[in-house]
Amino acid sequence: MARLSSAVCDHLAALTEPTPADIATLLTQSLMTRPLFCDLLVHAPLHLERNVSPETVREFKILAIAAYASVAAELQRLFGLDQTLAGDVVTVAVSMAGALRQKAEPGPRLRELYRSDPELSHAIADVPPQLQRIIEALIIGLPQRSEPPRH
Incomplete structure (x- = not known):
């Protein structure tokens, strides 16, 4: 957990004017490269x-x-968010990574069922693009900062 947050913070610290897509990509990639963490x-x-x-x-x-x-x-x-809104982004990213990962890894028997039945094929999540869209949409929907970010 500390290694994940440290790696994310190092990458975030290197950014000067990130877009919501940049942040969503970074958070998604950081979480998806740690499948055990997402399971836990x-x-x-x-x-x-x-x-x-x-x-x-x-x-x-x-x-x-x-x-x-x-x-x-x-x-x-980076975004001039207040503590609550910034925390909400982290909470949503981490929570959705854990939940979506469970959908992506249903186990061999259910995976076969989902793949063989067209009505259930959507049950297996393609987590990275879905998670990235969710995080990006959340950030875009947050109130715009009233002052430039502090560096």
């Missing part, structure tokens, strides 16, 4: 966090919040 995104709150001590959950959450905040801070800098 779904399982952490549903299973993993419920079966460990509160101290372990606390340690995990502190690291997760710090990673989230560092990416959100870069989005604030």
Whole structure:
């Protein structure tokens, strides 16, 4: 998690005037190159966090919040977003990556069913382009900054 946010922040820090498409591409590529991370995104709150001590959950959450905040801070800098909106972009990107990845990897038996039945063929998600469109649309729909980004 820390490596992902660090890599994303390094790439974001190098940008001066990114477009929503640039950010969507960066976030999508960063998440899609980490399939295990995307799988764990779904399982952490549903299973993993419920079966460990509160101290372990606390340690995990502190690291997760710090990673989230560092990416959100870069989005604030680049787009002049407030903390809440920048955080929403990170939340949507990460949440959708986890959810869509589950659709993309249904398991061998269901995959065969989906591929063999034209009515179900849409059930297997083509995650990267779909995730990129979702993130880009979200960023485009956010309020425009009222002042130039801080560098």
